[in-house]
Structures are given as C-alpha cells and as structure tokens.
Amino acid sequence: MTSPLINVKVLYDKNKCLKKEDVDSLLEWANTEQHLPKINELQAILFLHSCYYQQELAKTTIDNFFTFKTLHSDMFTNRNPSSTSMQKIMDHSFVTVFSKKTPEGYSIIFVKFVNSNSNHFNLLDELKYINMVCMLHLYQEGPSDGYLILVDMKEVTFSHILKLRPALVKNFLYYLQDAMPVRLKGIHFFNPIAFMDKILSLIKPFLKKEIIDALHIHRTFNTLIKFVPLECLPKDYGGSEVAVVHLHEKIKNGLIENNAFFDWEETLTVNENKRMKE
Template sequence: MFTNRNPSTSMHKILEHSLVTIFPKKTPEDCSIIFIKFVDSNSDNFNLLDELKYINMVCMLHLYQEGPSDGYLILVDLKEMSFGHVVKIRPLLTKNFFYYLQEAMPVRLKGIHFFNPVPFMDTFLSLVKPFLKKEMLDTLYVHETIDALTKFVPLECLPVDYGGSEETAAHLHKKIRNKLIENTAVFDWEETLTVDESKRMKESKMNDFFGIDGSFKKLEID
C-alpha cells in the first residue's frame, strides 16, 4: 500500500473513477471530513489496493499541508456502488488497512458515516465490521437521507450538489487529482522510509502486521 503511488501513472486510473478528498470546511467540533465516493458504477475500474492507497495519500498530504485536526469523520456516498465492487473486496487487505487506520495512521477517527445505502448493504457491512474496534463500531452509522446525515455533519460542510454550500463534488474531484499530481515528490519521499526486509540478519518472523513479532505481555529473565 505504500509503494507505486505515482498519481500520474500507476494511480491514474483509480483517480479517474473514484473520489477521495477532505472537505475545505470542518465541523464545529474541529473535525475534518474525509469524503469517499465512486464516480461511476463500473466495477471493472475498481482496484481495492489502489483505492486504499488513494485514501492514505489524500489523508497524509492533508496532514503535511494543513496540520492535524481534533478528529476525523469518514463520509462515504454509496450511490454508485455495485455488487461487483463488493465481490472485489479482499478480506486480508481490508483487515490490514483497518488495522493501519485505527492503530497507525496519525488521525483520530471519530466516526464512519455511510449514506445512499445500497440493497446489499448487509453484505457490504459484514465484510467491514469484523475489522473495526468496538469503539469504532459504536460510531458507525448508515443514513437513509441527507437530513439524517446532517445530525452529525452540518449541511454547510457538504458540496452544493448535496444541498450544502461548498464546491460541487465534481470540482473537488478535479482539484484533488491536480493536487496529488503536483505533490508526487511527497509520495516518492515517503517510499524511501519503508523497511528493506532483505537486509535482516536472520529469517523474519513477522506476523500479519507491520513486522511486529510477539508482544511485551510476558517478560522472562534467566
């Protein structure tokens, strides 16, 4: 997820077919809003790994340029989601991403809000919920209408095509694509920070998560 992230080449396709951005305006609680939606419903254009890279790139670039917020809300418009997208969800990759999101990404996640739910919503949620901590499950919401959503996200924070006062989603899409391309050097620099596993002196005993071997729950002294 942290390699091959050039926005103008390897990531170009996903940038055209989905939108991940952070709204200009924060909530009254000083929470930034991460907005995610598919631009089209053709699941042939969907690649889960690239989508997760895209989310991480947008969040990290926002942190570098704007600094941290008191919290973050994830807002997901499911209107263009098809069952073909769900079929392409890979459990292990999803598990690793949610672990990273909740334990390692430098954001304080305050809630996940889905709206425009799809008929197969239960199937989709069954693939997501097992990887969320209890405190995140308690702040996961599915909203049938914009009115229900605005109990948590003020209307003025939303794009004008959602009834708000900010720029349209299409305009935000164009702006974030251009911003990512303009900052390709940032992602090239980040890739230099990854671990070179080939230089380990002995065989790695990594578990599924980030090279962490065992725990400190028990310390034995000879």
C-alpha cells in the same frame, strides 16, 4: 514539492497542548530506535496529537506505522499520481477532503465512485489513493481534532462487493485504527445499497468497539446532517461547498504537484535487522 508542508511553528502557536519538550522527547526516543527511519519534527507532532499526547502510545503508533508500511509495501509503493494506473483510479472515483470542518473541528474525508462500472475498481489502488489524499492533507494542513469518513454508496454494485479482499480490508482497518496518525471519529455511509449488510459483516469484525459505535448508515440527509452540517457539504448535496467534481480536481492536481512527497514517504521504512531484541 511544489506545495510547502505546514510550518511547525504554526502548530505550536495554535495548540496549547502541544509542548516542544514532548516533541523533542519523542524525537530523541525515535533516534535511538535504530530500526526506524529518521523522523522529523512535524511527524513527531502528528503522532503525538493523534495519540492525545500520550508518549508511550505515540511510540507504539510510530512503530506500528512504519512496520506496517514495510510489511505491506504494495499499498505504499508505485504511487506516482501521474502514472496510468493512478490516473485511472482517480478518474473513476472521487476522494477529497472538504474545506470546512464540522463544529467539533473534524475533517471530512469523502469517497464516491464516479459511476457503477466495476471494471475499473481495484481495492488496493482505491485504498492507496485514499491514503495518499489523507497523508498529504495531514502534512500540509497539520493535525485535525478528528476525521470522519463519509462514503456515498450510490454507484456501488454487487460486482464491487465481489472484488473486495477480506485480508486487505482487515489490514487497512488495522492501519487506520492503530498506525495512521489520525483520530478516527466516525465512518458514515449514505445512499446505502440493498446489500449493505454484506459490507458491514466484512468490516465490523476488524473494527474496535468505539469505531463500531461511531459507524452510521444514513438513508436520509436528516440523520446525516446531525454529524455533517449542510454548510460542510458540497452544493450538489444541498450544502454551500463547491461541487464535488471541483473539490476532486483540486485534490487530484495537488497529488500530481506533490509527487516528490510520495517518493520521499516511500523511503521511510523499518530495517528489521536493526530492531533491538527484547
């Protein structure tokens, strides 16, 4: 990998809740679970943090994560950022992480289509792309106190909605809430479309109550900036961040430079033949 992953010593130094003995205990447990892949110290930290340092919840989340990756391998394979398919999806949608966090310390994942042409839209590739950006950010920057997903709906058309696959949406929302090592704090849509109710009716049945309560639709910036201050937003949205296109290029280049990271991550799956029967 061209860009180094974050040094775990930095994480111990800046987080008093993170205890080496807790991390070692989780690693010891993981090494006794023969069906799981071998995880490293950074991975154990990410899962512990995402579960608010609850050991048993972290164990469940680790098992959920690697089992989901194995059962739904189509979302976690063929992810070479230089490939034609991945270049195509990266050219037609912006997925980036803003440089500045919210006052609460939440990282902001931003998603937007480049234009309204739905011919280039493939839900599986889009979700794969979002996950790649999030996971590389986690490994390079370390855990965040929370993540907000911010979606600009401006270029979304009814043709995009017709291409949504309910089973795939359901699976990804399960992964996001119960397997991915992040603290999901909210989902925010702005520039909402007329048929926003169609999207909400699709995703709400698969969201936990606390996430439904943290789901917001913003028709004006006045409500959005209550959650995402102007100084966190790109300048093309009235903020002080660099323009979205430049943030996107940085992320895109980062994915390409770290292709080896995704190759490594693809090897981390469960072996069900070795799972201990209860």
